[in-house]
Amino acid sequence: MLDREGFRPNVGIILLNANNQVWWGKRVREHSWQFPQGGIKYGESPEQAMFRELEEETGLLPEHVKIIGRTRDWLRYEVPDHFIKREIRGHYRGQKQIWFLLRMIGRDCDVNLRASNHPEFDAWRWHEYWVPLDVVIEFKRDVYQLALQELSRYIHRNDHPATHRQRNRQNQKPSPALSTDTEQEKSE
Known part of the structure; x- marks a missing residue:
């Protein structure tokens, strides 16, 4: 499902622990780290998509988290052509995301990276809020910076x-x- 400009609706998740550290996941069989994120399915609200993606990627359920805030508008990033499947090149430009800031109220042992049949991550850790953006894939860095900056106002x-x-x-x-x-x- 793409919008008229070629962007796929998506959600991004910044999950905080009690020390205001963020949940940081290592992509399966890669050396890149990122926040959980995923597409919004037809008929889903951003919040419904966020809870579905949270469970699929981290194993966490709604009772394990509390929503603290979300971005006001869509944040967009373009995906370089060499990352786009040949059959959708020309139509697909990238992602437009609503980012959610969540507080973990569950325990670390509630995280289950094998909650779905297609795990996204094979490792995770807590990291300081202002994650080193140089370890995020380059084309996502600006969106990460914008999301962290906008949502930081909810952290007291x-x-x-x-x-x-x-x-x-x-x-x-x-x-x-x-x-x-x-x-x-x-x-x-």
């Missing part, structure tokens, strides 16, 4: 565990949730 500094530790050091009485975070950090 007060959500970061370092902020909680700083408050504790200032002799403020910690809440039970903050104490739990501190105990978990000690055990890691």
Whole structure:
């Protein structure tokens, strides 16, 4: 399903952990890393496509995540001809994406890269929010930068565990949730 300009509707997913690190997946049998993403099927909303792609590529279900934000408009990238199948060259130009920012509320062990019959990734890791864009395939870099930049406004500094530790050091009485975070950090 292409639009009139030759762009395929798609969703991109930036998944955060409690430390505001992003989920970063290594493409199967390749040395490239990327965020989960995938096409929007006919009749699907971007949100429905995002949850389907999330499950297919990471094994995570809606109960494992919370939607924090999404891009306001489509972000587009063109795919170089040598990456496009010969039979669709001339019609297909690239992807137009709605990007979602999610907070992981599940556990790392909930990730299952073999959730579908056609895995996209064979490894994953958490990475600092501003991922090194030089490891993303070149034609996607600008879109990644735009998505990270636009969605960064949803990340509140007060959500970061370092902020909680700083408050504790200032002799403020910690809440039970903050104490739990501190105990978990000690055990890691």
